[in-house]
Amino acid sequence: MAFERNRDRDIVVFGAGAQWRSHSSPDDREQQSWDKKSYLRWKQLCFDEHARNVRFKERSGLTVYPARLVYDQSDHRDLAPTGDPKTGDGFWFRNFVDGFESAVSARGADTSYASVRYRSVFIDVPIYLRYLLVQVNLLGGQVIRSKLPDANGIAGAVEAASELVEQFIGPRRARKCLFVNATGLRARQLCRDTTVHPVRGQVVVVKGVPKEAATRLSRDEKTGESILSYVIPRPLSGVTILGGCNQKNNWNTEEDPEMSAQIKERCAVLAPELLTGPDSSFEVVGCQVGLRPARTGGARVESEAIRDRHGDVRCVIHAYGHGGGGFQNSIGVAEKVSRLVAEVPGDSRARLIPEKKTLQFDLEQTRANDPIPPPPPPTTKPPIPTDQPNPPPNPASYEVNRRHSRNSLDDGEDMISAIFLIIIAIFLPPVAVFIVAGCGADVLINVCLTLLGFLPGHVHAFYVLYVYYNRKEQVQQGYYDDRPAPGVYSQNVQTGGQGYGTMGAH
Numbered sequence: 001m002a003f004e005r006n007r008d009r010d011i012v013v014f015g016a017g018a019q020w021r022s023h024s025s026p027d028d029r030e031q032q033s034w035d036k037k038s039y040l041r042w043k044q045l046c047f048d049e050h051a052r053n054v055r056f057k058e059r060s061g062l063t064v065y066p067a068r069l070v071y072d073q074s075d076h077r078d079l080a081p082t083g084d085p086k087t088g089d090g091f092w093f094r095n096f097v098d099g100f101e102s103a104v105s106a107r108g109a110d111t112s113y114a115s116v117r118y119r120s121v122f123i124d125v126p127i128y129l130r131y132l133l134v135q136v137n138l139l140g141g142q143v144i145r146s147k148l149p150d151a152n153g154i155a156g157a158v159e160a161a162s163e164l165v166e167q168f169i170g171p172r173r174a175r176k177c178l179f180v181n182a183t184g185l186r187a188r189q190l191c192r193d194t195t196v197h198p199v200r201g202q203v204v205v206v207k208g209v210p211k212e213a214a215t216r217l218s219r220d221e222k223t224g225e226s227i228l229s230y231v232i233p234r235p236l237s238g239v240t241i242l243g244g245c246n247q248k249n250n251w252n253t254e255e256d257p258e259m260s261a262q263i264k265e266r267c268a269v270l271a272p273e274l275l276t277g278p279d280s281s282f283e284v285v286g287c288q289v290g291l292r293p294a295r296t297g298g299a300r301v302e303s304e305a306i307r308d309r310h311g312d313v314r315c316v317i318h319a320y321g322h323g324g325g326g327f328q329n330s331i332g333v334a335e336k337v338s339r340l341v342a343e344v345p346g347d348s349r350a351r352l353i354p355e356k357k358t359l360q361f362d363l364e365q366t367r368a369n370d371p372i373p374p375p376p377p378p379t380t381k382p383p384i385p386t387d388q389p390n391p392p393p394n395p396a397s398y399e400v401n402r403r404h405s406r407n408s409l410d411d412g413e414d415m416i417s418a419i420f421l422i423i424i425a426i427f428l429p430p431v432a433v434f435i436v437a438g439c440g441a442d443v444l445i446n447v448c449l450t451l452l453g454f455l456p457g458h459v460h461a462f463y464v465l466y467v468y469y470n471r472k473e474q475v476q477q478g479y480y481d482d483r484p485a486p487g488v489y490s491q492n493v494q495t496g497g498q499g500y501g502t503m504g505a506h
């Protein structure tokens with residue numbers, strides 16, 4: 001997912017709220033199942049005891065927070081096809097979200113017709129995207145940043161991607177790689193899919209955090225147009241996102257000052273406690289504009305067999321067109337993509353992750369409580385040529401490499417190696433540094449400090465060892481502080497020996 005403004009202007013989604021507020025209609029079972037999986041998984045992660053111990057919320061940017069949906073009129077189905085806020089009927093998610101309740105307003109100060117309340121999950125987007133990147137690295141994934149050409153459509157992009165990964169895994173395996181196309185709005189060009197279109201959103205970022213999040217669905221009395229207003233807290237950053245608008249086919253990524261003024265006016269009613277600026281105004285931090293990568297008919301999540309320039313058949317799994325719900329459906333969509341990957345015959349699956357320890361990343365708990373049946377498996381499989389037996393599909397789990405799986409043997413090994421290193425550091429500090437940092441700037445610094453007198457060399461060596469083992473411990477517990485420790489140059493030390501790294505490839 002993109003967060004930063006892209007120079008190419010049209011691939012952009014950034015500054016998303018973001019919150020879990022399902023847009024699914026009562027009868028779209030697949031969309032519901034995606035959204036539900038994200039909600040349950042995020043909630044489980046937020047409340048997990050272990051996660052709390054390692055400050056999971058602060059690191060992941062996920063928070064469970066009270067939320068309110070406010071409807072101004074009785075024709076709410078037109079505004080948001082969810083359910084009847086007066087009774088709570090038809091809100092398909094009412095049985096699994098925490099604290100769901102509905103209330104009819106006396107049309108007092110807030111002028112609303114009815115509202116529903118529940119505890120939702122809120123995503124502090126910059127923190128969450130960084131957290132996801134760290135997870136990819138912890139799981140052994142390698143990130144390569146590069147713009148793929150779209151002149152020759154998806155086949156050309158796949159070929160260019162193949163050439164990139166070739167540098168890391170060699171040409172034979174690269175030709176067997178499977179690709180996931182999650183290019184958002186750019187899929188319009190890459191897949192020649194004209195149903196992909198932008199839905200412009202503008203938000204105002206203000207200081208402070210409201211007591212509850214709110215989304216209001218109303219209608220302009222003069223024009224009859226629907227109006228979306230929302231107040232999305234980012235408690236971890238101490239700011240709130242005020243929105244919003246849904247402008248279909250509008251590619252403009254510049255701020256519309258008039259729109260910002262309207263947003264502030266509408267949101268002042270929803271969160272008056274944030275009016276802490278001069279003359280009871282919001283304390284504005286900034287404005288952001290993003291283009292939601294929407295698709296007429298809903299997201300496309302399916303596999304396709306394409307033929308490249310050499311006539312080889314390649315498998316692409318498309319996952320684009322998520323519009324304004326790409327965060328809230330992400331876990332469910334990822335699970336479907338994982339299932340599609342498992343269904344690809346032979347050795348065509350990507351093998352960028354070294355097969356060391358594997359873990360069944362279990363979503364059974366989510367599924368056990370899920371009354372919604374999973375979508376039926378696709379009947380056709382892409383005709384990928386294979387020289388390997390077809391591995392049995394395992395739709396019940398993601399199989400991922402996990403470097404931080406831990407057992408007592410690992411503990412013992414770490415303890416012995418740490419003791420040896422400490423002994424070495426006492427007698428030969430540069431050697432201890434060399435063992436964890438390799439030949440590089442850290443060893444050079446330590447040699448110089450040791451020549452100045454043993455004490456500075458000792459202090460430096462123990463500092464390097466501390467960073468190394470501290471990072472190693474973090475990774476083993478399943479989280480990772482990606483801010484570099486000061487004064488340490490070795491990547492191996494910074495990552496506790498786990499090889500974290502993002503590389504550019506141009």
Ligand SMILES: Cc1cc2nc3c(=O)[nH]c(=O)nc-3n(C[C@H](O)[C@H](O)[C@H](O)COP(=O)(O)OP(=O)(O)OC[C@H]3O[C@@H](n4cnc5c(N)ncnc54)[C@H](O)[C@@H]3O)c2cc1C
Binds near residue numbers: 289
């Ligand atoms: C104002 C606003 C508020 C929102 N609020 C919410 C919310 O509350 N909840 C929610 O769930 N969602 C929300 N969204 C929507 C959410 O941000 C999107 O659904 C989500 O970002 C879509 O993710 P994606 O990965 O499909 O596409 P994107 O985020 O657009 O990512 C596509 C990526 O593909 C890359 N790419 C494309 N083409 C190429 C190429 N040729 N070569 C290399 N890279 C390429 C792009 O650089 C980009 O990084 C909001 C969006 C906006 C704008």
